[in-house]
Amino acid sequence: MLKIQNLTATVDDGAKTILNGLSLSVPAGEVHAIMGPNGAGKSTLSYVLTGRDGYDVTDGTVTLDGDDLLDMEPEERAAKGVFLSFQYPLEIPGVPTLTFLRTAMNAQRKARGEEPISAPDFMKRAKSLAKDLKIKAEMLRRPLNVGFSGGEKKRMEIFQMMMLEPRFIVMDETDSGLDVDALRIVADGVNALRSPDRGILIITHYQRLLDYIVPDAVHVLSSGAIKASGDADFAKRLETEGYDAYA
Amino acid sequence: MTHMRDRLPHKGLEAWKWSDLRGVVGEAPIEGLEDRMKLRLWNYIDFSDGPQPAPRDDAMGQISSAFGGDAISYVVPEGAQPESPLELSQFSAGNVRIRVELKAGARLQVREGYGTTDGGFSNVEITYVVHDGAELDRIVTTAKDIDPGVLHVRAHVTLWNDAKFNQTQLTFGGKFTRLETRIACMGAVEVEMSGAYLLDGKRHADMTNYIDFAAPGSTVRDAVAGVVTDASRGVFQGKFHVRRPAQETDAEMRHDALMLSDRAKVNAKPELEIYADDVECAHGNTVGQLDESALFYMRQRGIPLGQARAMLLEAFVVARLGDDEAMAEQVRGWLEARA
Ligand SMILES: Nc1ncnc2c1ncn2[C@@H]1O[C@H](COP(=O)(O)OP(=O)(O)O)[C@@H](O)[C@H]1O
Ligand SMILES: [Mg+2]
Numbered sequence: 001m002l003k004i005q006n007l008t009a010t011v012d013d014g015a016k017t018i019l020n021g022l023s024l025s026v027p028a029g030e031v032h033a034i035m036g037p038n039g040a041g042k043s044t045l046s047y048v049l050t051g052r053d054g055y056d057v058t059d060g061t062v063t064l065d066g067d068d069l070l071d072m073e074p075e076e077r078a079a080k081g082v083f084l085s086f087q088y089p090l091e092i093p094g095v096p097t098l099t100f101l102r103t104a105m106n107a108q109r110k111a112r113g114e115e116p117i118s119a120p121d122f123m124k125r126a127k128s129l130a131k132d133l134k135i136k137a138e139m140l141r142r143p144l145n146v147g148f149s150g151g152e153k154k155r156m157e158i159f160q161m162m163m164l165e166p167r168f169i170v171m172d173e174t175d176s177g178l179d180v181d182a183l184r185i186v187a188d189g190v191n192a193l194r195s196p197d198r199g200i201l202i203i204t205h206y207q208r209l210l211d212y213i214v215p216d217a218v219h220v221l222s223s224g225a226i227k228a229s230g231d232a233d234f235a236k237r238l239e240t241e242g243y244d245a246y247a
Numbered sequence: 248m249t250h251m252r253d254r255l256p257h258k259g260l261e262a263w264k265w266s267d268l269r270g271v272v273g274e275a276p277i278e279g280l281e282d283r284m285k286l287r288l289w290n291y292i293d294f295s296d297g298p299q300p301a302p303r304d305d306a307m308g309q310i311s312s313a314f315g316g317d318a319i320s321y322v323v324p325e326g327a328q329p330e331s332p333l334e335l336s337q338f339s340a341g342n343v344r345i346r347v348e349l350k351a352g353a354r355l356q357v358r359e360g361y362g363t364t365d366g367g368f369s370n371v372e373i374t375y376v377v378h379d380g381a382e383l384d385r386i387v388t389t390a391k392d393i394d395p396g397v398l399h400v401r402a403h404v405t406l407w408n409d410a411k412f413n414q415t416q417l418t419f420g421g422k423f424t425r426l427e428t429r430i431a432c433m434g435a436v437e438v439e440m441s442g443a444y445l446l447d448g449k450r451h452a453d454m455t456n457y458i459d460f461a462a463p464g465s466t467v468r469d470a471v472a473g474v475v476t477d478a479s480r481g482v483f484q485g486k487f488h489v490r491r492p493a494q495e496t497d498a499e500m501r502h503d504a505l506m507l508s509d510r511a512k513v514n515a516k517p518e519l520e521i522y523a524d525d526v527e528c529a530h531g532n533t534v535g536q537l538d539e540s541a542l543f544y545m546r547q548r549g550i551p552l553g554q555a556r557a558m559l560l561e562a563f564v565v566a567r568l569g570d571d572e573a574m575a576e577q578v579r580g581w582l583e584a585r586a
Pocket of ligand 1: 011012016018036037038039040041042043044045054
């Protein structure tokens with residue numbers, strides 16, 4: 001499904017190389033985890049995959065189902081089904097959460113040549129998902145993420161993810177800042193989305209999320225490249241042993 | 248009448264340094280009303296004719312009395328609260344003076360809509376006297392798709408005890424547009440002012456608000472938002488002048504502008520001059536750009552760049568402009584055409 005080959009990316013007009021020949025494949029139906037020390041390039045990978053400005057890809061390829069992702073605008077990638085749960089979700093002043101989400105959903109549908117979702121269908125789905133995620137209706141009327149706590153923002157990322165039903169999901173440290181209850185809610189949401197035609201890439205610092213979402217593979221990202229891979233138990237070893245061996 | 252040009256205020260004067268009226272007028276004819284002003288009353292209100300406004304001795308005041316002739320003057324009787332607004336519209340060139348007086352307890356909404364003709368010169372002096380307990384809603388818009396000319400509108404608002412004044416202004420600028428509001432708070436009054444300017448091309452708009460506090464206990468909120476693109480220029484000047492007797496004044500002024508182009512300009516001067524000691528006065532001023540990371544976030548969710556920009560801008564303007572749906576619609580139209 002997602003194929004990254006020899007991805008090399010720089011910032012500051014090439015002055016600094018952050019991703020350095022990174023290769024990784026996530027087949028459809030699988031959940032992969034990326035772990036690694038601070039500053040390894042994990043968030044950078046999530047931004048390069050989604051097309052944020054400021055990064056120059058100087059080598060390598062990224063394809064989703066064979067289509068060249070790097071050639072697309074961020075909104076085109078989103079319409080193709082790429083979703084990023086941000087490490088630091090942005091505040092969107094003045095735009096109510098539901099207005100934002102409905103606009104996003106219909107923009108994606110339009111780009112795919114589909115009909116817009118009807119207001120009643122949208123509301124029905126939003127209400128039932130909000131209930132599952134323990135998000136109050138009042139919060140959905142507030143401007144997106146404005147004044148939300150760290151945990152609320154993360155939960156709102158999952159809410160958007162479940163509403164949009166993306167085909168390929170990147171989660172960047174969605175677990176940091178969540179208490180155990182919230183972690184379980186988030187994990188239930190992600191597990192509900194596991195399906196044979198969907199791929200999920202979970203970036204995390206802590207093994208604890210992977211107790212709830214058991215990955216098919218775990219990779220170590222260090223100094224801008226994948227240095228080692230293993231199964232779910234590998235994550236447990238990494239947590240106790242640290243990343244020194246992969247520097 | 249080209250000699251009149253030499254009387255016009257110019258950029259050498261502090262209050263006009265960013266809005267050089269003399270420089271812009273050129274050969275535009277300065278003329279009288281010539282039946283181009285219409286005062287529309289949508290339902291019958293028993294207005295009586297009012298007195299002439301006091302003469303004003305500055306250049307713009309002199310020009311409007313010299314060329315505008317007698318002022319149009321109305322009085323809203325004590326306690327009268329007509330349901331329909333007084334509409335002043337279809338004015339596109341010339342000089343005019345207007346005076347509207349609200350007797351005690353009266354309530355009125357006035358909708359002023361101005362335009363200009365290409366190369367035209369429009370000059371409006373409007374005086375409002377709002378007596379005890381009366382309430383005036385003033386809504387000012389300038390035409391969106393006009394041949395840009397020169398438009399100068401100055402309102403003199405005198406508020407007596409317990410009066411309320413709510414003002415909303417929206418302009419898309421012109422060759423030269425200045426909307427000036429001068430308020431005298433003569434008793435404990437409540438004032439809510441909001442304004443927005445949206446400018447493109449080489450358009451210019453100036454919102455100048457001067458508020459003079461002469462008595463204790465007034466509350467004033469003044470918020471102006473600006474969006475400038477291309478090589479346009481937005482100007483905000485705001486001043487609170489709190490005299491010694493005006494204790495317990497509670498006044499806040501904000502100006503926030505977004506620049507969408509390097510060639511656009513915003514000049515802002517918020518000022519406080521305070522002689523009373525027990526007051527709460529604040530001002531804030533920001534000039535910035537759209538938040539790039541918020542834009543990326545929106546695009547990551549599938550919203551195309553142009554639409555994302557328009558959404559953030561609309562939220563920015565409408566949050567400050569209040570909930571007048573017709574105005575919000577105009578703002579939306581302008582943004583969508585330019586996003
Ligand atoms: N836009 C940028 N400009 C300069 N340096 C950057 C930029 N983005 C990331 N970096 C640097 O690249 C490295 C990797 O950052 P990041 O991808 O955020 O790491 P991680 O998410 O793994 O903690 C860090 O040293 C960071 O300071
Ligand atoms: Mg990170």
